[in-house]
Amino acid sequence: MSILMIQGTTSDAGKSMLVTALCRSLARRGISVAPFKPQNMALNSAVTIDGGEIGRAQALQAQAAGIQAHTDMNPVLIKPSSDTGAQIIIHGHAVGNMDARAYHRYKSIARKAVLESCQRLQQQYDVVLVEGAGSPAEINLRENDIANMGFAEMVNCPVLLIADINRGGVFAHLVGTLALLSESERARVKGLLINRFRGDLALLQSGIDWLQEKTAKPVTGVLPFLHNLHLEGEDSLARSDGKAEAAEHLNVIVPALPRLSNHTDFDPLRLHPQVNLRFINVGDAIPAADLVILPGSKNVCADLAWLREQGWDDFIQRHLRYGGKLLGICGGFQMLGQAIHDPEGIEGGDDCRGLGLLHMTTRLIADKQLRNVQGSLLLDGSPVRGYEIHCGISSGPALENPAIDLHGKMDGALSADGQVLGTYLHGLFESTPACHALLGWAGLSNVQTADYAQRCNDDIDRIADAVEQHLDMKAIDHLLGLDEMMVNAQ
Secondary structure, three states, X not given: OEEEEEEEOOXXXXXXXXXXXXXXXXXXXXXXXXXXXXXXXXXXXXXXXXXXXXXXXXXXXXXXXXXXXXXXXXXXXXXEOOOOEEEEEEOOEEEEEEEHHHHHHHHHHHHHHHHHHHHHHHXXXXXXXXXXXXXXXXXXXOXXXXXXXXXXXHHOOOEEEEEEHHHOOHHHHHHHHHHOOOHHHHHHEEEEEEEEEOOOHHHXXXXXXXXXXXXXXXXXXXXXXXXOOOOOOXXXXXXXXXXXXXXXXXXXXXXXXXXXXXXXXXXXXXXXXXXXXXXXXXXXXXXXXXXXXXXXXXXXXXXXXXXXXXXXXXXXXXXXXXXXXXXXXXXXXXXXXXXEEOOOOOOOOOOEEOOOOOOOEEEEEEEEEEEEEEEEEOOOXXXXXXXXXXXXXXXXXXXXXXXXXXXXXXXXXXXXXXXXXXXXXXXXXXXXXXXXXXXXXXXXXXXXXXXXXXXXXXXXXXHHHHHHHHEOHHHHHHHXXXXXXXXXXX
């Protein structure tokens, strides 16, 4: 068993992408490999085979490795619910809400969970690829660190450091990060990687030569900028992909809630050739649309207050009067009801008035629903699959006209006029038949078939191909001890 950690000079430097690519590359060679992120802060999560919750990026990396996602792959998940507080999830299950100081005191327990999970993965796989979080050079976060160099020091593993040249300042990022590490941490960095390079590599060579001389570290590879690459985002909203607008299209808008969760629900729509999807941010004018989607939320009442401040409640009423369609997913589904009650203080303890579009109420409870599900969309019987991550129980007459049949367990609701649909199901649009049916319900005729799952898998192969072509794979094999493993196997 061997272990290698990928750290980045900044958030979104390419850590998740590189771990995903290496997982696929190693798996294609028949090497058993597992992803691992000790501590993750993200509102995009996935349900695992053992009934827990982990960061969405680790679930994607497990897919790249050809294995089922497990809670050991992300033992500590932090889901912010406000600017100062977050839900802490250990081994897939929430242990409570904490502010930064309370979590700092909790770190010894979190560290134990991290080491236990890492040891279990080491016992099961030939290689464990570890993804860091943010940057290892955040001075205020160095004490009791379990996400970056603190973890690397605990398990004594080598590190590759990646930086994004497309942002600018790549040499300053790499040299500056190394300068802020301790001597033992710098020694742990065995190679530097430059990500998202555009143009003629020969024009970068003088910079590479300077960087290697300045840092005494090899540049292990320069990855090219890959246009129209789609990988599910770990937390930040996806950048525009520059998709051409189809002659016949559906306009879909989504409010960019301050505590928006699982925005990967909308990736299949963002990539669909006939859908024009827009996230509407604070202060933006709300444009006319065919379909409005209220997304998941980590704090439903707070985000409902934000919607009202931005004028969405009046806009939605006008949208429905003119025949538009409205879909609520998870927290967005709860917003469609008459009220949300929080007697146990799960999201702060406040009760709030819903939008009143479905005759139901929701009560938040501590026991979070975590499960992968499949069934059929009751609009037309299309098969659907997805996952539930929510801590609310909804009840009321609206549920007597459900939206989805999960093999006998009814989910969601459809209004009597057919204009408003709500569901707890995340991943709704990833099922090609269900996506086709929902786009038709929303008003799109002659819907084109778009295979989202195939697109995701093809793009994982694409980044794995790029890594194999542009990285020094012999150096990486050496860091992982795979060269010795191959010799011994012979």
